[in-house]
Amino acid sequence: MKETRLKRRQRKPRRIWRKLVMAIVLLMIVGVSVYAFSIYSNAKETVNGKMHKNVDSIDTSVTKGKLKDGKPLNILLLGVDQRPGDGGRSDALMVLSLDPKHDEMKLISIPRDTRAEIAGKGTVDKINHAYAFGGADMSIATVENMLDTDMDYFVEVNMQGLSELVDTIGGITVDNQIDWYDEGYYKKGYHYEKGNIHLDGDQALGYVRMRHLDPEGDFGRTKRQRMVIQAIVDKGASVATVSKINGLIDVLGDNMNTNMDFDDMKSLLMGYKGARNHVESYMLQGSGQKIGGVYYYVVPDEEIQKVHGMIGGTKS
Template sequence: MEKRTKRKKTKKWWILTPLIILFVIILVVGGYILSIINNVEDTFNTKMHEPIESIDTEKAAKKTEDAKPLNILLLGVDQRGDDPGRSDALMVLSLKPNKEEMQLISIPRDTRTLIVGRSTEDKINHAYAFGGPDMAVQTVENFLDVELDYFVRINMEGLKELVDELGTITVDNEIEWSDGNYQFTKGPVEMDGNKTLAYVRMRKQDPQGDFGRTERQRKVIQAIINEGANVGNVTKVHDVIGIMGNNMASSLNFDNMKSLLNNYRSTRKNVTSYLMEGSGETIDGIYYYIVPDEEVAKVREMIIN
């Protein structure tokens, strides 16, 4: 796999996971949505708001009101049925209004680290499976030695509902494959919700593995954004908010989100992204991604400065 040693500019879209894009949508058009949907506050506070012990909500709210730099843990979870799922996408979003900067740090899901609360080393994405967002937050804070102010989680199953609500979406597919149920040819591919899930979940047939899957997820969300922007779909905003309420959770409440909309818009002027670097290693028959201490220290400096 090609090494990435420089900070990526926003045109490197492959690293932007569905979770990130949905969150940026809220920052960009959230004010409009909040002004036309009467029950958004209720959706945020009763369906999406999920406070956790490891985050001091009063301290985070004060920092948000005062437009201080914030660190938000973003979790993309592929949860099915009663399985709590693992955090397939795990990123730290740093908002720095003093620098008018938004920074995205992606942590490879197989990264080996101490799982806080279990006193064992394991893949970092297992923290969510073991103890939900609370353990995930504590584990990432310990790994990077930074303070997290909020978390946001979205279940990938919500993509299916979003696509079906909008009708269909079309993406420009770059590799050809079949999963037995659907045939994906190169070029434009029109998809309903079920086909969309098959498209974003495939990994083994992609020569880029997880990185290729992330790029396909990005394309799907971009297609959802484009379809949702159509005038004919404006009346569906209410239903889209409902779907997000059923598939998204956050320690942010409605007032926190309003403060973000008011105080952090300037952070969209300069968006950078970075994928933590390391190397693969098999330990006791299990594959892990080993991130050296020097890389962890480098990323910590990127976040706090």
């Protein structure tokens, strides 16, 4: 009898320990679930409530059909410089073309001085002026007319928000091609050494802004803009930034507009994520010319047709 009681007493602590471990594991699962739900809830509320903005130039019903069928999509990226008392101009214009069938992504830069007909005005001007005249809607329509291709989505980012975004993900690393010192506007005295360099938010902003110290001028700047976007995409997709998702959502909510809703973003993440595996960067090729005393970047028709073929589709 004594032996049996002793064995029961020895087994009891083990049972208590096992129950305690199970309780801790259960609490961890519940905690992770609550955290995941809070991220999901915050993201949905921010995207649909703060970031979502429809535009007349894009038929979202057509876009949603293409998204559902897994067809190639074109997204116009607008990096906008907005300051107090100024409607802003699109300092960066890029077409992000996603092809899920071949797991390919093309990032095509349109120099801001490109001479184009401004949709809705019937005048010819620098393409970045379209934003000043009619915001994202006019910029989208102008790019569509020039390339004879529909844009399915647009993403407009305040360039100042770029600095906050980079800081939130813990900085980015880029392969810098030229050695130069900052002109003093963003990070005075900062040395951008040649080779792999790590940039914080202000340094990244200075990196995409600089033009006069680059032998390639605005063309060199567009290359650096594409590099920074690629670095942000790569860093943002890494596991290391999972704990910073809510911070990223808040930064984007304050600095980004898009016609994507939350469900669109989920579908893109699930169905088009393989496009990151093969990335091609390109810039419209043309020549600088002075017309009426104004400098323009003139792109020949053959180049327009080439880019039209690269991103596919015909304007409906």
